[in-house]
Amino acid sequence: xxxxxxxxxxxxxxxxxxxxxxxxxxxxxxxxxxxxxxxxxxxxxxxxxxxxxxxxxxxxxxxxxxxxxxxxxxxxxxxxxxxxxxxxxxxxxxxxxxxxxxxxxxxxxxxxxxxxxxxxxxxxxxxxxxxxxxxxxxxxxxxxxxxxxxxxxxxxxxxxxxxxxxxxxxxxxxxxxxxxxxxxxxxxxxxxxxxxxxxxxxxxxxxxxxxxxxxxxxxxxxxxxxxxxxxxxxxxxxxxxxxxxxxxxxxxxxxxxxxxxxxxxxxxxxxxxxxxxxxxxxxxxxxxxxxxxxxxxxxxxxxxxxxxxxxxxxxxxxxxxxxxxxxxxxxxxxxxxxxxxxxxxxxxxxxxxxxxxxxxxxxxxxxxxxxxxxxxxxxxxxxxxxxxxxxxxxxxxxxxxxxxxxxxxxxxxxxxxxxxxxxxxxxxxxxxxxxxxxxxxxxxxxxxxxxxxxxxxxxxxxxxxxxxxxxxxxxxxxxxxxxxxxxxxxxxxxxxxxxxxxxxxxxxxxxxxxxxxxxxxxxxxxxxxxxxxxxxxxxxxxxxxxxxxxxxxxxxxxxxxxxxxxxxxxxxxxxxxxxxxxxxxxxxxxxxxxxxxxxxxxxxxxxxxxxxxxxxxxxxxxxxxxxxxxxxxxxxxxxxxxxxxxxxxxxxxxxxxxxxxxxxxxxxxxxxxxxxxxxxxxxxxxxxxxxxxxxxxxxxxxxxxxxxxxxxxxxxxxxxxxxxxxxxxxxxxxxxxxxxxxxxxxxxxxxxxxxxxxxxxxxxxxx
Numbered sequence: 163x164x165x166x167x168x169x170x171x172x173x174x175x176x177x178x179x180x181x182x183x184x185x186x187x188x189x190x191x192x193x194x195x196x197x198x199x200x201x202x203x204x205x206x207x208x209x210x211x212x213x214x215x216x217x218x219x220x221x222x223x224x225x226x227x228x229x230x231x232x233x234x235x236x237x238x239x240x241x242x243x244x245x246x247x248x249x250x251x252x253x254x255x256x257x258x259x260x261x262x263x264x265x266x267x268x269x270x271x272x273x274x275x276x277x278x279x280x281x282x283x284x285x286x287x288x289x290x291x292x293x294x295x296x297x298x299x300x301x302x303x304x305x306x307x308x309x310x311x312x313x314x315x316x317x318x319x320x321x322x323x324x325x326x327x328x329x330x331x332x333x334x335x336x337x338x339x340x341x342x343x344x345x346x347x348x349x350x351x352x353x354x355x356x357x358x359x360x361x362x363x364x365x366x367x368x369x370x371x372x373x374x375x376x377x378x379x380x381x382x383x384x385x386x387x388x389x390x391x392x393x394x395x396x397x398x399x400x401x402x403x404x405x406x407x408x409x410x411x412x413x414x415x416x417x418x419x420x421x422x423x424x425x426x427x428x429x430x431x432x433x434x435x436x437x438x439x440x441x442x443x444x445x446x447x448x449x450x451x452x453x454x455x456x457x458x459x460x461x462x463x464x465x466x467x468x469x470x471x472x473x474x475x476x477x478x479x480x481x482x483x484x485x486x487x488x489x490x491x492x493x494x495x496x497x498x499x500x501x502x503x504x505x506x507x508x509x510x511x512x513x514x515x516x517x518x519x520x521x522x523x524x525x526x527x528x529x530x531x532x533x534x535x536x537x538x539x540x541x542x543x544x545x546x547x548x549x550x551x552x553x554x555x556x557x558x559x560x561x562x563x564x565x566x567x568x569x570x571x572x573x574x575x576x577x578x579x580x581x582x583x584x585x586x587x588x589x590x591x592x593x594x595x596x597x598x599x600x601x602x603x604x605x606x607x608x609x610x611x612x613x614x615x616x617x618x619x620x621x622x623x624x625x626x627x628x629x630x631x632x633x634x635x636x637x638x639x640x641x642x643x644x645x646x647x648x649x650x651x652x653x654x655x656x657x658x659x660x661x662x663x664x665x666x667x668x669x670x671x672x673x674x675x676x677x678x679x680x681x682x683x684x685x686x687x688x689x690x691x692x693x694x695x696x697x698x699x700x701x702x703x704x705x706x707x708x709x710x711x712x713x714x715x716x717x718x719x720x721x722x723x724x725x726x727x728x729x730x731x732x733x734x735x736x737x738x739x740x741x742x743x744x745x746x747x748x749x750x751x752x753x754x755x756x757x758x759x760x761x762x763x764x765x766x767x768x769x770x771x772x773x774x775x776x777x778x779x780x781x782x783x784x785x786x787x788x789x790x791x792x793x794x795x796x797x798x799x800x801x802x803x804x805x806x807x808x809x810x811x812x813x814x815x816x817x818x819x820x821x822x823x824x825x826x827x828x829x830x831x832x833x834x835x836x837x838x839x840x841x842x843x844x845x846x847x848x849x850x851x852x853x854x855x856x857x858x859x860x861x862x863x864x865x866x867x868x869x870x871x872x873x874x875x876x877x878x879x880x881x882x883x884x885x886x887x888x889x890x891x892x893x894x895x896x897x898x899x900x901x902x903x904x905x906x907x908x909x910x911x912x913x914x915x916x917x918x919x920x921x922x923x924x925x926x927x928x929x
Contacts, residue, residue: 205779206723213334214314215587216292216321216539217530222718225599225672225682227315227730227770229254229786233308233336238819238830238863240876240922242357244311244333249815249836249859251313252770252788255808256331259298260888260914261502263403263433264468266298267888270315272766272790272809273328273710273736276844280518280551281577281611281696285708287318287326290333292490293474294323296522296547299498300429300470309336315770316732317688317712319666320601323543323583327688327710327736338363338372338413344929351922354383355403374411381405385918386456388437388464390449390508396464397434401456401917405431419480428471435466435501438890438912441850442901446559446908449507455884455915461508462501462515462623469497486530495521504890505910510558510568510621512892512906522547540586550576551696558621560907568621572640575613576657577694582606587668595675599684601668609704610657611694616640644698660704662692679719686712693740695758705760709737724776733767735795741846743800762803763796780821784834788813801846808887810839810854825867832861843889843913850889850913857883873925880919888914 210221214228221230229251231241241247245266248256255274259265265278268286275285278298288295311333318326344362349355361376384399391398411425437458443450449459472494479487498518505511528541552574561569587601618640645654670684690708716730738760768790775783789812797803817834837856842848858881863874890912892904901909 257887270328272806319688347926352920516553566619570622599670608661613644882919
């Protein structure tokens with residue numbers, strides 16, 4: 163029987179199945195990933211189903227480098243937030259960005275985007291039920307009512323489109339079916355952690371209309387504190403958490419062939435802005451290196467906010483057993499005012515109050531066709547997004563040194579995008595064992611951008627006026643520096659406009675040796691959008707898209723009923739890399755003139771190994787190993803490129819899971835050791851680097867015999883490793899290697915750290 167015939171039954175079932183219900187956004191048609199504990203399957207490998215190619219397939223029959231973690235595993239390991247997934251996927255980095263608690267920094271195979279400023283595009287796509295999350299603000303998702311997380315490694319430019327040069331991370335939520343269900347869950351833990359989650363569904367019309375709800379309130383005291391502050395009466399906790407999220411969804415099943423869903427969600431995070439750890443003492447004020455990596459100083463208010471709200475809708479019609487039509491749409495808005503103290507002292511040396519605002523609408527029409535020897539996934543996609551922002555770089559001490567009351571560079575602007583794409587991917591069986599896949603996507607994108615940028619010889623806070631610009635005391639506006647002169651009077655009065663189009667192909671071949679072993683090879687291309695410099699100081703042109711050409715060969719195998727081994731070897735070329743370069747004298751610590759260019763070409767090769775061994779009916783071991791070797795082929799970046807950001811040469815995860823069956827319910831013991839090699843924080847600087855480290859996590863979870871009560875005790879980073887996830891380096895280096903003042907006039911070398919050792923207890927009840 164051919165590969166397509168083997169999967170035809172499961173594909174046809176998926177056309178008639180209920181779609182995954184959205185916790186936040188719209189969902190694709192999918193089969194639930196269920197844990198089967200029957201006697202027939204105990205001690206054997208689990209069949210895992212994924213939707214990496216936008217159809218339901220077995221993980222072992224999908225010729226893509228992918229890691230899938232299901233709801234049960236997430237619960238047993240006590241995984242609470244998206245960034246923890248990096249431990250289980252080779253060559254993957256997902257970390258909380260510097261300065262905030264909910265902005266995501268993501269790299270896969272060394273490809274991503276570090277700067278979260280509006281206008282910059284991510285290199286790893288984040289999707290909630292196949293709907294694209296365009297901005298990194300708020301992308302550190304807390305896991306609520308999730309079915310599974312899928313991490314797709316390598317460019318996904320055909321089915322998922324632009325900004326997936328590194329890969330894609332898919333958050334898939336649970337579907338509604340059956341009788342009324344409600345779950346209440348409470349968590350207490352280290353640093354006064356206190357979380358409440360409530361989820362449920364209610365059939366308004368039996369088997370036809372369902373109402374789903376979810377609510378989470380997540381709180382934790384800070385890992386550290388702001389030791390000094392210029393403001394009284396504010397909350398001085400550092401690395402705290404104060405977040406709530408809610409969602410409502412309505413599903414309608416008028417018939418077996420027709421399905422509708424509409425959903426709403428909102429998240430509000432009012433955790434404090436994060437203060438960084440001074441790696442050097444200040445030379446301008448009393449701010450020595452703190453005792454704790456989580457302590458800081460600031461001259462700004464500590465408040466921070468991330469507000470996200472969205473609507474989603476889905477219509478799916480099964481025209482026949484062979485043809486499925488689907489329409490997915492969404493509207494999302496985000497607003498994030500924040501206070502980032504770059505220098506982390508009680509003086510206004512380098513303070514950046516900022517705000518980000520964005521909104522976007524997406525529409526996708528998809529047609530999935532099943533033939534005798536082929537499957538075809540095709541669609542049309544439209545994206546319309548506005549991304550705007552404003553920040554004041556307050557350099558008060560430097561301004562005073564120049565004889566002024568202060569100094570502020572104020573920048574505001576928008577970088578808006580309208581994009582449409584058409585795509586198709588054909589998977590065809592040449593013989594019963596040999597098949598190929600051919601995919602292509604054509605994307606056409608137009609961007610409009612404006613930037614207002616100017617110096618004010620005073621300390622400006624709070625930020626003033628958004629896109630009308632700051633009004634100087636003499637009545638003049640901060641000038642618009644990036645845009646077009648529409649009437650020829652020498653004044654820029656309209657946004658700059660550029661457009662790009664790209665054809666991104668994929669070609670793959672798969673050989674099914676038998677039902678338990680497959681070899682595959684592929685070529686794929688992805689691109690990260692062209693863009694404009696959001697910090698522009700002149701009317702500079704936009705930069706071209708970044709292009710990645712990737713080649714993979716791999717094997718997916720179930721060597722026995724109890725041993726699974728998946729291996730992928732990859733190589734890629736990364737062209738037209740976008741970098742901010744310094745104009746003028748690099749040794750000048752006050753240099754502010756920066757220009758965005760396509761400035762480098764790099765390449766990498768590597769390997770990824772994932773293994774599962776079911777040793778006994780009750781004991782399982784898992785291994786995930788990643789290796790990457792990086793090469794610089796062209797280097798016109800200023801300052802020059804020296805390595806990869808946030809990407810270690812080796813990553814390794816060793817995990818064990820043991821099930822103990824008792825008369826009062828099942829106990830599951832989990833332990834894992836996660837290792838990351840040394841890595842740089844920035845691609846152009848080795849001033850901040852993290853040595854290799856390993857961390858140990860352990861959990862024990864319990865579920866009652868009738869399945870209504872459950873609990874879990876989870877210890878994370880039990881060896882209390884201190885590891886960098888972000889930073890700032892504004893210093894100069896003397897001939898003798900000593901540190902001197904950088905931008906702002908101080909030795910600003912700042913680190914942000916991952917979570918320390920924590921323990922938490924979760925208790926839940928299903929009714």
